[in-house]
Amino acid sequence: MLARLALLTGHLVVALLALVAIGGATRVMEAGLACPDWPLCYGQLLPVSSMTMQVFLEWFHRLDAFCVAVALLVLAAVAGLQRRRLPPWLAPLALLALLLVVMQATLGALTVTQLLPSAVVTAHLALALLLVALISGLHQRLALCIAAPGSVVTAELPRWWRALLLFALLAVAGQALLGGAMASQWAADRCLAAGEACIWLGLHRAAAMPVAASVCIAALASLALPKGQGQLRALTLAAGALVAVQIGLGLASLRSQLALPAIVVAHQLVAALLVALLAAAWSRSLASSARDLSPVQTLSPAQNLTHVQELISG
Numbered sequence: 001m002l003a004r005l006a007l008l009t010g011h012l013v014v015a016l017l018a019l020v021a022i023g024g025a026t027r028v029m030e031a032g033l034a035c036p037d038w039p040l041c042y043g044q045l046l047p048v049s050s051m052t053m054q055v056f057l058e059w060f061h062r063l064d065a066f067c068v069a070v071a072l073l074v075l076a077a078v079a080g081l082q083r084r085r086l087p088p089w090l091a092p093l094a095l096l097a098l099l100l101v102v103m104q105a106t107l108g109a110l111t112v113t114q115l116l117p118s119a120v121v122t123a124h125l126a127l128a129l130l131l132v133a134l135i136s137g138l139h140q141r142l143a144l145c146i147a148a149p150g151s152v153v154t155a156e157l158p159r160w161w162r163a164l165l166l167f168a169l170l171a172v173a174g175q176a177l178l179g180g181a182m183a184s185q186w187a188a189d190r191c192l193a194a195g196e197a198c199i200w201l202g203l204h205r206a207a208a209m210p211v212a213a214s215v216c217i218a219a220l221a222s223l224a225l226p227k228g229q230g231q232l233r234a235l236t237l238a239a240g241a242l243v244a245v246q247i248g249l250g251l252a253s254l255r256s257q258l259a260l261p262a263i264v265v266a267h268q269l270v271a272a273l274l275v276a277l278l279a280a281a282w283s284r285s286l287a288s289s290a291r292d293l294s295p296v297q298t299l300s301p302a303q304n305l306t307h308v309q310e311l312i313s314g
Contacts, residue, residue: 137283
């Protein structure tokens with residue numbers, strides 16, 4: 001069962017990253033109000049007669065969100081019904097993810113009914129990134145639970161490295177939200193076109209290098225981790241490599257005057273992927289003992305008899 005749940009959460013991470021990318025494409029293509037109603041689109045499940053590229057983007061964004069919601073409902077139901085056979089932390093985290101997706105759907109509805117208010121759009125992105133981080137971390141913990149005995153080193157990690165990793169995760173998430181707030185107000189476009197609202201673009205650019213440095217420092221420091229932490233080291237080094245890609249995409253989007261939607265969308269996708277990688281690494285770093293990773297342990301009949309005898313003699 002754990003293997004199936006790990007497979008489900010792995011697919012959920014991909015679906016959530018796709019959801020962020022499609023949401024970015026919807027904004028860039030100005031398709032946020034392509035479907036004037038909610039939850040249907042032009043009063044239909046599939047608005048064939050009204051289908052354009054913009055309508056397709058908004059409709060597909062909702063379809064992906066619906067699939068994610070159904071998958072999280074299944075995860076929460078299984079985790080709740082089988083909680084005695086599963087790790088104790090799974091059910092509450094699965095329920096939290098389900099509550100977050102309900103809130104996310106509510107914000108999605110408000111973006112349409114309230115005509116794309118900046119605060120709601122930014123909050124919509126914030127919840128999406130929180131879901132990405134939560135499910136990515138959950139997937140890593142499930143993967144550790146089903147790992148072969150002895151294949152996971154559970155030695156305590158240095159606290160200073162955990163602090164670096166957490167700071168990098170929060171910094172990347174904050175930078176992504178700053179970019180989302182800027183995008184929801186079209187501040188970068190207004191700045192480049194007419195010199196208006198440039199403070200948002202200035203803040204985003206000023207924060208880019210410190211945020212990138214925090215990720216790179218955590219990645220380089222992972223080389224000093226104890227032996228056997230290959231997966232943890234690989235996750236953080238991959239995040240460090242993605243930072244270079246992200247900087248390149250940011251520079252390319254500015255040089256193109258934001259005229260190439262593919263680059264702008266890729267910039268947002270890589271930001272979400274960085275959150276996923278760093279959250280995965282943080283989740284693995286918290287697994288400091290094998291007892292934390294194991295499902296509820298059951299005793300054999302012989303062990304039960306020995307335990308009862310010990311209680312009687314005691």
